[in-house]
Amino acid sequence: MRPVGSKYLLEEPLGRGATGTVWRARQRETAGAEAAVPGQPGETVAIKVLKEELAGDPDIVMRFLRERSVLLRLTHPNIVRVRDLVVEGELLALVMDLVDGPDLHRYLRENGPFSPVAAALLTAQVADALAASHTDGVVHRDLKPANVLLRQDGGGMHPMLTDFGIARLADSPGLTRTHEFVGTPAYIAPESAEGRPQTSAVDVYGAGILLYELVSGRPPFSGASALEVLHQHLSAEPRRPSTVPDPLWTVIERCLRKEPDERPSAENLARGLRVVADGIGVHANSAQIGAAENVGALLAPDPAPTAVPGAADPTQVLPNHPGAHDPNAATSVLPHTGGPGGAADPTAVMPPVPPGQPGGGPQDPHPWQNQLRAARDRNDQTQVQYVDPQQDPLRRRPQRQAARPQQPPHQAPPGPQPYQPGPDGYGYPQQHQYQPQQYQQQRYATPQPQQPQQPPPQRYAPPPAPAPEPRAPRQPRQRSANPVRIPGLGCLKGCLVTILVLVVAGWLIWELSPLQGWIGTGRGYWSQLGAWFDTASGWVRDLGGTGN
CATH class of the missing domain: 3.30.200.20 (Phosphorylase Kinase; domain 1)
Structure with missing residues (x-):
């Protein structure tokens, strides 16, 4: 505990x-x-x-x-x-107070949707609670089945609305920095999703979604993400379930209007739901049925809806004391200072140049101007110029040349070079200064072959590096006279040679073997072997008889 x-x-x-x-x-x-x-x-x-x-x-x-x-x-x-x-x-x-009973969301999940009469009567009691809170200046702003508790009253269910003021407490600068709105996406009103001013009409919209879910078992709008659900709240219309009577659908449709001014007040909603419950019941008479069919006349909008206070306090208006201020006078933004005709002092953009530095003359550019021009030059767009095909690496063919002995690198003098300030006094090279005439000439002049540019002088020389040992010149590799290679030519040559060998071997077998005789006499392979065996046996017998 x-x-x-x-x-x-x-x-x-x-x-x-x-x-x-x-x-x-x-x-x-x-x-x-x-x-x-x-x-x-x-x-x-x-x-x-x-x-x-x-x-x-x-x-x-x-x-x-x-x-x-x-x-x-x-x-x-x-x-x-x-x-x-x-x-x-x-x-x-x-x-x-402790309410012993489930919430409405859990009850719907376990028992399924309500009948139209039961849904209308239960939502009417919720509307009564909303009307009382709106009279006290409190807007719930998070009406959903999970915030409705069901208290057991003599075998019946008594709905109890909870979490009043929690949405208003959460709607503060400390929390809204990470949340775009306060509420649940499936039950949010269109004006809350768009960030428009909210009134008590947001609770009536939530009551309409609650009534829809009680008779159908699900909210009217759903989707795979919160953004998709909010988009449906803003543009889609709810689908009418087949089990909803016409008078009850009229109430739901009025509550789910996109414009807050077209929704009924909570008090009129409770009155209309009770009329509908009496008119759609099994024991309804003709007068009750007629009243239920004309329920739209009872669902009048709230002429003075309760506004949701903003996160910031309203602007404080100063009291109009005699002689304190003139409300009709012009707004004084800046006090007037001395000058010709009462004009304000001119704006000082650049500080004076310290004595002894270049740029101090009246006609010389200020050092800050040179810096601004250099920065603007660096941010200028890339210029397209003519490039000689011999110097274009994408067009010229690579040419192999014999390796030349590597020249030893140029050794810089030891020690850092002395700092040479530029003409602007701040160390910027002359080539970075902005020259509008030169830029115009480069842009509109006839394309000229690009000349190799000299690298800019280094301010500080790098430390001397040891010279590498010269390598022996590499001998160029001998290439064949025909450098052209046909893909698959080696495979084709092999196939041709194989076919030639098979033709020659077949011709030799045909000419030098008794294949022609076999084909002419029609004798088979095994019978020919038997004939050969008989001939060889006769030779052996003849040789034996001759010896005797």
Whole structure:
């Protein structure tokens, strides 16, 4: 168990959200007069501990303290009451009534969508809570099923809207540096996504999305990324589910209008939803059905919507005391100084040149002008000039030349060279100075062959390097008289030689072997072998008889 202040003890976490963690806690002693509900020792409460990034921002802490009276006086049967606020070091917490029941998001995920009548009645109670908060000047700005708790009341469900003021606390300079808007992308209003001024109409838009999700099981707009969802909020129209009656769809369509001025007020929304619930029920009479079909006449916009205060304080207007100032007088920007006719002093752009440096004459350019011209020359665009084909490395053919003995490098005199200031007195070479006449001549003159440029003189000579030993000249490699190479010629030669060898071998076999006789007599291979064997046996027998 972890103590929060001197009056509360945290027991176990109940849920975690974007702005903090909700804990089940127990009250240790009776709260003081600063709390809205003193409570009793041992009483169970819910405490929402805000994130450290919120509690560590002094702007949010000051806003938290300023909103204390607003949050503590916000009471309604459908609003989770804030009992106390705790500020202790880097800990910022809201003490609220504990509601034993799931939130609406979890209930939808486990039980599926509501019937049209049940969805209309539940959303009407949420609209009642919104109307009460708008009357007190508080806009929720983050209305979604996860912020609606369901309290069990005699077998029924009683919705309780929570997290009032959290969006307003989070909308401070310390947090909005990394967030473009406050809220959830699936339930954000178009004006909030665009950064336009927000009013209580953003809560009516969230109530319309909540009602759509209650009857269909999903929000009207979804996508793979938050940017895609925001784009649909700005330009797409919601698709009507097949199970939604016409009067209920009229209410949803009015709440989801893109323009805030076309949406109904929270009070008119609650009244219209109850008329629709009576007209679409199974026991509705003709009068109730007719009233439900004409529900559009009840959904009138709010003539004076509650505005969401900006992050910065409004501009303070000075009181008009007699003789203090003239409101009709011209604005005085700069005081007039001495000069001819009361004119202001001329602007001093360049400081005077120190004595003894070049450029001090009245006609000479100032050293700073030379620096500016040199910088402008370096940033000038590349000039296209004519290049001799013999000097163009992309056009000329490479020519192999016999290696020449390497000349020893030129050795610089030992020691650094003395610093030679340029004509401008700041060490810039003369070739970097801006010369407009020379630039015009180069740009419009007839192209001339490019001359090799001499390298600029070095200010400081590098240290002398030891001369390398001269290498023996490399003998040029002997090349064939025909340097042309045909791809695949070696393979073609091999194929031709193989074909020639096969032709000659076939001719020799045909002429020198008894193949012609075999083909003429029609004798087979095995019969010819048998004939050869009989002939050889006859020879052997003849030789044996001759010997006897």
